[in-house]
Amino acid sequence: MTRQIDYVRIKREVREYFRYVMLSHKWEDNEPLFQQVIHIAVYDLEESSTHDKLQTFCKIVRDAGFNWAWSDTCCIDKSDHFVLQEALVAMFKWYQGSAMMIVFLRGVRSPSQRGALVKSVWNTRGWTLQEYIASEVIHFYTEDWTLYLDLQLPNHKESPEVIAEMEQAIGMSAQQLMALRPGLSSIREKLRLASTRQTTLVEDTAYSLLGIFSVTGMSPIYGEREGALGRLLEHVLTGSGDVSILAW
Numbered sequence: 001m002t003r004q005i006d007y008v009r010i011k012r013e014v015r016e017y018f019r020y021v022m023l024s025h026k027w028e029d030n031e032p033l034f035q036q037v038i039h040i041a042v043y044d045l046e047e048s049s050t051h052d053k054l055q056t057f058c059k060i061v062r063d064a065g066f067n068w069a070w071s072d073t074c075c076i077d078k079s080d081h082f083v084l085q086e087a088l089v090a091m092f093k094w095y096q097g098s099a100m101m102i103v104f105l106r107g108v109r110s111p112s113q114r115g116a117l118v119k120s121v122w123n124t125r126g127w128t129l130q131e132y133i134a135s136e137v138i139h140f141y142t143e144d145w146t147l148y149l150d151l152q153l154p155n156h157k158e159s160p161e162v163i164a165e166m167e168q169a170i171g172m173s174a175q176q177l178m179a180l181r182p183g184l185s186s187i188r189e190k191l192r193l194a195s196t197r198q199t200t201l202v203e204d205t206a207y208s209l210l211g212i213f214s215v216t217g218m219s220p221i222y223g224e225r226e227g228a229l230g231r232l233l234e235h236v237l238t239g240s241g242d243v244s245i246l247a248w
Contacts (some may be wrong), residue, residue, distance in 0.1 A: 019099040020068035021061045024131040024138075025053065026106060026121050027200065031073040042074075057102060066099060072127075085219050091127075092182055092211025093136045101126075101135035110146040117148060117165040126197040126208040132157075132166070133180055133212070171196070182214045184240040185221050191245065203228040215239075 031050045032042075042058055045051040054071055061069040095101060108116045114139060117140065122128050132138070134219045138157040140148035149161055156162050163174045170193065180186055190212055199205050206228035207220055215235045221228070235246060 009208045010227075017067060019066055020070055021064070021066050021100045021102060022095055022098045022131075022135070023054075023057050023069070023071040023104065024095075024101050024122070024135075025071075025104040026125050026128070028053075028106070034074050034077045035079070037074045049055065053104060057104065060102060060141075060145070064100070070094070070098075087215050088207050088220055089154055089210050089218075092130050092214075095131050095134035096136070096182075098135060098137075100137040100139060101131060103132075103138060103140045104143070105140060105148065106143050109147065110142045110144055111144050111150070112146075112148050114149065114161060117162065118169045123166075124198050126194060126199040126205055128238065129193060129197055130169075130208055130212050133177065179233045180212075182212060183240075184236060185211060187213075187236060187240060187242060187245045202226060205229055206232040 001160050028050050032045055032047055032054055035189055036045065039103055043055055045055070050073075054074065057071065058069045072087075072091075077083045103122060105112075105117065105120045108120050117123065135157070137155045140151070140156050140162065148156065149159075151159055151161070153159055166177070167173055172189075172193075176189075180190065190209065194205060194209055197205075197208075199208060201222065202225045203222055204222065209215075209232060210218060213232070215232065218231055218235050224231075233245065237243065
């Protein structure tokens with residue numbers, strides 16, 4: 001007797017099992033790296049504020065019923081050039097495909113007050129811009145890991161309070177922000193948004209835009225400094241043919 005294989009159920013079960021949650025935060029000193037966690041359980045890392053950040057993030061993900069947690073500090077082998085290149089290009093899609101993104105707001109304490117998100121250091125960083133745009137479901141946490149504004153919603157990105165603060169921080173309406181898609185549309189607007197953000201390394205101003213512009217043929221070269229933005233603009237100009245972007 002031949003049993004019929006239920007491929008629909010298999011796909012559903014696999015998809016459910018492999019749902020993942022990603023962390024969005026500002027990098028700090030002494031972040032746990034790939035080489036540190038590959039041979040040790042996250043919960044066995046020595047005590048520090050950054051290790052506690054990773055451990056608490058993983059606990060929240062686990063308690064929410066997910067099996068997989070991802071942090072850019074330790075889930076990318078940055079010593080491998082090819083792995084790093086793939087990650088920089090794919091980062092937007094990874095956040096876009098996540099079941100949820102958890103934002104850690106260092107410097108924002110509970111009880112949190114409206115306006116703290118606007119002023120948070122998280123809202124000044126280059127990488128966090130694409131993470132916010134890409135992610136569909138977001139939960140914001142203060143630095144003591146309580147929900148921002150005590151929001152008891154399944155998706156903080158739909159909260160009127162959060163929407164108002166992000167509109168103020170980014171300088172555009174939620175509708176305009178939601179309309180931004182990966183690729184070569186709204187080029188000047190994307191460049192304008194990036195110019196209001198900060199990155200620790202000069203090159204990351206350009207590299208943090210690779211996913212937003214869907215640029216796949218640009219290898220990261222740390223040490224090139226402002227040359228990275230020049231190469232990015234060259235790729236965007238070649239792909240779009242829009243010379244007006246040079247006046248952004």
